[in-house]
Amino acid sequence: MRLTIRKKLIGSFLLTAFIFGIASFISFANLKSTQESYTYLLDTVSELRSINQEIDSLIGRQTSDLRGYLLYENETFLHDLRFNNSEIQRLIEEAKGLATLQETITRFDDVTVLNESFINEVERVITLVPTDKEQAILMTNQNIVPISRDMRDASSQLKDWLEDILEENEATTIQTSEAALRVVMIVSVLAFVIAIAGGIVVSNTISRPIMKMSALAREVASGNLAAERVNVKSKDEIRDLNQSFNQMTDNLKEILSNIAISSDQVAASSEQLNAGASESVRAADQITESIQSVASGAEKQVESTNTANEIASNISKGMDQIAKNVQSVTESTTLTQQKSKNGLVVIDKTVSQMNEINNKTDQISNVIMSLEGKSKEIGNIISLITAVSDQTNLLSLNAAIEAARAGEHGKGFAVVADEVRKLAVESNDSASKISQLIHDIQQDIQRSVTAMSEGNESVKEGLVYATEAGSEFTAISESISDILKQIEEVSTSIKQISLSTVTMVQSIDEASTIAENASAYSQNVAASAEEQMATMEEISASAETLSRMAEELQATVRKFNL
The missing domain is CATH 1.10.287.950 (Methyl-accepting chemotaxis protein)
Structure with a gap:
């Protein structure tokens, strides 16, 4: 099997990448799970906090509507009170549908009980307004106002409870993230050690043949084209490079021989080149005038x-x-x-x-x-x-x-x-x-x-x-x-x-x-x-010197040992 340099490098890189991939997958899975859990809880708690805030606002409104009805006996206040009360109940049911913890549902149930007690007491007070308004006001202060205060307290406690849930979940998320980070660090160190060991092995299989070829290249550069050839036995690109280098040396010998023959022909062609250059100068004058008009x-x-x-x-x-x-x-x-x-x-x-x-x-x-x-x-x-x-x-x-x-x-x-x-x-x-x-x-x-x-x-x-x-x-x-x-x-x-x-x-x-x-x-x-x-x-002007250069080229070719 031909084990090329590409395969060696890719193999070592793939091994390192595989280890890093495992670490990344583990950390990504942990982080994704933690993020999804935290995001879901954050969205749910945020929605519950928003609903609780709206419930708290409606509690104050229905109490204000009751006072307005007692003062002016206007049915509009009574209609708004009943609407706000039913809206509180609707929001509570919506919140219970979102909640996943039984404690949260229980706290909303407490608000439901207080809300029902509130509307029941209101209905009793309403029946007294036409006949005994003072008694209705007295019952409001003794029975309904404390219920409204308890509802506001329950809403405030629910708000604190939701904030505690967020803080606990945030602490859990931080612990999970730290554990995932430790796994990534351990796997990264392992991958680093394996990468160094693989790099040393691969570099030795590549550098030794190249050093031999470098010595042969210095001989060829000095003009000794008859130096002894290097034969690499590894089945990779270095052997291909060695064969190509030997072939290049042989081709260089052949090229130098051909250069010696072609140098004579260059001297004759230089005279023809001089004549063509004169014609090109005249054509360039005409082109310059046209381009200036365009500019x-x-x-x-x-x-x-x-x-x-x-x-x-x-x-x-x-x-x-x-x-x-x-x-x-x-x-x-x-x-x-x-x-x-x-x-x-x-x-x-x-x-x-x-x-x-x-x-x-x-x-x-x-x-x-x-x-x-x-x-x-x-x-x-x-x-x-x-x-x-x-x-x-x-x-x-x-x-x-x-x-x-x-x-x-x-x-x-x-x-x-x-x-x-x-x-x-x-x-x-x-x-x-x-x-x-x-x-x-x-x-x-x-x-x-x-x-x-x-x-x-x-x-x-x-x-x-x-x-x-x-x-x-x-x-x-x-x-x-x-x-x-x-x-x-x-x-x-x-x-x-x-x-x-x-x-x-x-x-x-x-x-x-x-x-x-x-x-x-x-x-x-x-x-x-x-x-x-x-x-x-x-x-x-250069054409005139080309002939002289051809003669100098012939002298240079004679310096190589063919």
Whole structure:
């Protein structure tokens, strides 16, 4: 079997590569397995952390929705609360589907239990709101708020648990990587030792025959073509090289013999070469003139392409500036749209508050109207008291007259009648004062009724204006959205124009480069033609010396030992 140098080298390299391959495969398999495990766990834990963060946010929202419902009794808050509660449950089920550790599933189950307790307590509180709102608030503070706090604590503990899992897995990954590194180092050292041993063996089988051939080559270089030949017996390329070298030596002997014969013919050919060189000089003159004309045209083309390149570059810079301005307008318009949306929200809140004020104003008006009716009833009663007082006063006068007629027997009765008259007068005076106060109160109530009516009308007008303002803000927001779409279309068009301009600049640069190269090539050709002329002249001169060189060559050949 022919064991060539190539096979020897390939065999030693393959052995080394095989050992390195085993080490690489082992390390790659370990690292890949570790990486896949770590990547899967990292992705899973990251997803679980994201879900847990969203659950934590929803816990706060549903608590806020409950407070909003208790404050305003708006069904929207109740609808949002139930939606957030069901969304928490959905996210928990999604997280349990991703989790692989039972401890993680158990922790999510704990949140599920608390979430169900939360919604159950909420339903109990909701039934109390219409009848006993204070009791509903008390139950919220005593039962629901602690559950919400426990849910937030469970979510926080779950977050810490997921971070601990990542830290443990990272430590395991580091240990696995270090073990794989140790295996690679051991196999690498083994491969290094084997490679050195194989290199020494292979180098000895190659270097010894080559040293013998090197000695023979020095003999041949000194002119001794009759030196003893070297015979290599190894079945590889060195034996082929040895045979080729021996053949080369024999061929060199034959060539030198032929050179001696050909040197005579060279002397005769030199004269013919001199004549041909003269003809080449004349042709080179004509070529030089043509090339110079081509070079002049190429230089003009280079100037034109440079001018076009400057124009295209200016266009490209202008388009970049336009794109920046459009981007600035887009940002300003987006900010304006956000402000208009915020204004619309404020107007909605204002309308809601004005509706509430309108309702309260109506209630106050009803109360004042009721007071007005009561004051009229009091006035009627005072009028009755006044009439009774007048009648009592009249009766007391009559009684005094009758007592005076009775003489001594009616004195006691006269005193009583006088006291009754005084009481009647005082009652009449008091009734008059009360009547005046009631009259003043009725006037104040009437003014209050008028003011409340005017205030109610103002509130209604404010509602109309606020509603119209909301409509205007909505129209503004829609207009801004249309403007944003148009700006996006303009921005897209500008980008396309900018890309086209860049392409045009590149094309002009390529054309300019080609023109410059053509000009340079033309100048090079002209220079080459001039050099060719000089060369032809040198050839003519060299032809004369060629004959002398042939004679010297014959003298040199005679120095070899053939």
